[in-house]
Amino acid sequence: DAGVTQSPTHLIKTRGQQVTLRCSPKSGHDTVSWYQQALGQGPQFIFQYYEEEERQRGNFPDRFSGHQFPNYSSELNVNALLLGDSALYLCASSLDRLAADEQYFGPGTRLTVT
């Protein structure tokens, strides 16, 4: 039973560029959430996808966008990269229920913007 996977592991980009990060949820899960974790801080919620739609969104600008595919995998896109976008990007999957439930995190993608 595969857990949550993310790719790539590390990424270095230049200011102004665009980046796409990928996530495959745990087997059986249908909901994917994305988080940004700056060094020494807690994860910050970016958005959550379910049934290929953005269902919840945190306080992030429109430069951050996403997509969910029919197989429940997801992408996070960041346009016009800023130095402050350097962080660990975590994907978490869960099973959609009306009641909040456990999230399983992926290993993350370390993004460095120079």
Add this chain to the structure above:
Amino acid sequence: GENVEQHPSTLSVQEGDSAVIKCTYSDSASNYFPWYKQELGKRPQLIIDIRSNVGEKKDQRIAVTLNKTAKHFSLHITETQPEDSAVYFCATTSDGYYGQNFVFGPGTRLSVLP
């Protein structure tokens, strides 16, 4: 929106002693309270969670208590071991038809000294 505070930011204890980490939240609608452990360079892992209809939950050396009236919940680790050294994050969210937005605390760095 929800605001989660976590104290202390760092905690050092002797092996075998107990450790307590406290979180306060602001949104009275929050009803799910997970705790995550994150070791250096690794993904956050759920160690225990509690729902608002329960006041206390235990799992071996780990326990969580919840006071909904005061809007705070605490993580208790007894008989600490060096492998308990990590950063611990509390989080909150609420049930909802439109998904969940998890809000994390800033983290507590626990060091267990042998």
